[in-house]
Amino acid sequence: MARRGDVLELAVLGLLQDSPMHGYELRKRLNAMLGSFRAFSYGTLYPCLKMLLEKGWIRESDGERAKERPAHALSGRRGRIVYQLTAEGKERFASLLAGSGSAAWEDEQFDVHFAFFSRTDAQTRLKILEGRRTRMQERLEKAHEAAHRTRERRDRYTLELQRHAEESMEREVRWLDDLIDSERRRADEPRSGSRRTRPSESTREGDS
Amino acid sequence: MARRGDVLELAVLGLLQDSPMHGYELRKRLNAMLGSFRAFSYGTLYPCLKMLLEKGWIRESDGERAKERPAHALSGRRGRIVYQLTAEGKERFASLLAGSGSAAWEDEQFDVHFAFFSRTDAQTRLKILEGRRTRMQERLEKAHEAAHRTRERRDRYTLELQRHAEESMEREVRWLDDLIDSERRRADEPRSGSRRTRPSESTREGDS
DNA sequence: GTTAGCATGTAAGGAGTTACATGATTTT
DNA sequence: AAAATCATGTAACTCCTTACATGCTAAC
Incomplete structure (x- = not known):
């Protein structure tokens, strides 16, 4: 939880x-x-x-x-x-x-979750991306609606701020769409026959 | 302060x-x-x-x-x-x-400051926009540099996150550029009469 | 006559920062 | 030997949210 x-x-x-x-x-x-x-x-x-x-x-x-500190001080400074x-x-x-x-x-x-997607299984990745997308879409619609409701009594600057905020949200939604797309494509061509749940490894890239 | x-x-x-x-x-x-x-x-x-x-x-x-509540309850509900x-x-x-x-x-x-730009004088508007632009540019460069330093040991997701963040910052810088431009243009064609300081370029000194 | 929304307020607490206190190690 | 940087840790404080307490008015 x-x-x-x-x-x-x-x-x-x-x-x-x-x-x-x-x-x-x-x-x-x-x-x-x-x-x-x-x-x-x-x-x-x-x-x-x-x-x-x-x-x-x-x-x-x-x-x-x-152990692997490259150049300086293998000697182990105090506190560390x-x-x-x-x-x-x-x-x-x-x-x-x-x-x-x-x-x-x-x-x-x-x-933070996104940053650790390499260690997250494909299903969860998709769930999070879609959840995020929905969230952003919601927020965008709410903002758009609110902007429409109050479009009188708004000066050029608050309008511009609103416009920019909406554009940012739209951009984020498109970004998420691309990511979701790409996740689905990856899921459809796995590197062998494995259908569904391969939770632990399959997605590890080479590091560390 | x-x-x-x-x-x-x-x-x-x-x-x-x-x-x-x-x-x-x-x-x-x-x-x-x-x-x-x-x-x-x-x-x-x-x-x-x-x-x-x-x-x-x-x-x-x-x-x-x-006073000016449109339709319902002029009667003055209690607490208000x-x-x-x-x-x-x-x-x-x-x-x-x-x-x-x-x-x-x-x-x-x-x-918040931007939202009240209509009540802010032209000089201050420009100062704030330019300050913001510089701030964003700094942040962008720092991020770009950090990204370059650590580009090894990064998987596709952290790279993507980084890329998206940089793009957002670039977008914000461009947005600010447009606003600054538009402010300058407005300053150059004042609606006659008003003398006072020319806020065209030399406004870069006043930081408190 | 009860539910839903309007309206005001407070107490407790979460999440994080700043500033401080301390000291080792490296560089100049 | 001074300065810079590395390193750990704490106390006080800020800023905001959640949850609660209270009670009016409108509508069903």
């Missing part, structure tokens, strides 16, 4: 899936990944890590410390607490992805 | 400029005007009205009550506390508009 605050949790769990990391770097990746939409501060991240520890979804991996997923953490992540209800296509969560 | 929370204040003061209103209706107009971006709840609005009262920027106008601007409120609104520093083109305030 994804609450609102699960955004960070999902993102952290997702990033740790790739490789163990300490908070500071986690934050950098987080903000590189979602930077255009949102940015989290340490005041948000560290308490979240603490909570994930308590829940048993991540643990400190003292032996692991930054490297976290890694536990088995329960992996389960938790999977269930957050799969069990995403309607919250997954709301503004606060859609981008 | 416009704080963050001045958004609602500005909006309420601006709406009351048109005509006295009670809270319930104020909220409807507010959300019709800004609906696409944000929506305020009563839990936000009423405390704000209380504060504006205390500051002396609005006052209850008991005689005024909904109609507010109107005081002289200080008008001043306050004017100074919020004119004195808008860099905060005016940040995400939280830009749309």
